[in-house]
Amino acid sequence: MASHSITGAQSPDFAQALRGLHAARLRPEVRLTEVPAPSRIAPYAVAMTGDVIDASDEDNELATGRFVLLHDPAAPEPWAGTWRVVTFCRAELEPELANDPMLGRVGWSWLTDSLADHGLDYTAEAGTVTRVVSESFADLSDRPATVDMEIRASWTPAGPDVGGHLEAWADLLCTIGGLPPLPDGVIALPGRRR
Template sequence: MQWRRGFTTDEIGSPQRIAPYSVAIEGELGDGGDEALSTGRLILLHDPAGNDSWSGTFRLVTYVRAEVDLDMVTDPLLPDVAWSWFTDALAHRGCAAHALAGTVTASYGKGFGDMADADRAEVELRCSWTPTLDVRHPLTAHLAAWEDLMGHVAGQPPLPPGVSSLPTGRHG
């Protein structure tokens, strides 16, 4: 998989009791410096015998989170918009999938005392879906959709082909 600039992944331990076979990665979309704009995990589960609750033999599970502006976290439409980031990412990448499930959580934490400047607003998506994986529908499309979701949550959606972003800082 060729990841977008600023996006890094590492293989991590995967659940052993949910399915006979699994692999997991964690990802981070960085800002070009030391700060992560979004973080997430993606797990591919496989049970050759099938799983009735998945309606298939494969299941993808993700957890994605990012800090957002306070105005955003208090918007009652945020959960619906965040869910659309997920479904749109799958559609945009041509992913064949069914049995979509998930939650969107918007949270705000207020700092006090020595942590008075530590106010924090976050959005978190926990999603799972059953992918169709075959010659016409490769896993890489789902990986690309996950990467797009990480960008949307971070406020850095993917750019159309042939479009480049301009640098945001001055060098001098």
């Protein structure tokens, strides 16, 4: 993972954070790809996309998302710290969930539960859960309606040990993609990373 820095020099804290991201242990169904990070939000940033792939059919993408880690030693007031994780997750759901009034709360609880399951300290969390219902008409009317869930969230990790935050986000991505959680005591082997 390359880091992007407006100042051109990498901070020791950001270098430590990158090592933590490299050491993250993700489920084998998760594929990460580094992408260009935003360069105007913070002096230091790294970004990656993640896809959850069906183990029985690698052409079948179950969920997709983006994970961005920002670091600003000036500690912007809205962040309540020097670090900020900004994420996005999206997956197609069963059509009957389109009208479930609890869908948003459930989606948000998947995020907070994942962070708690990893024992992570964080603050200043914010986000939205959106359902997108797509219906096709005219020449596309033979396509069934689809429902997508999108979770946009950000939070401030307690420090530069951020590998666990990437792991929690990847677990959220697997959850919205419909994968069952790993049994207690089972640790995921590192997945193939592109």
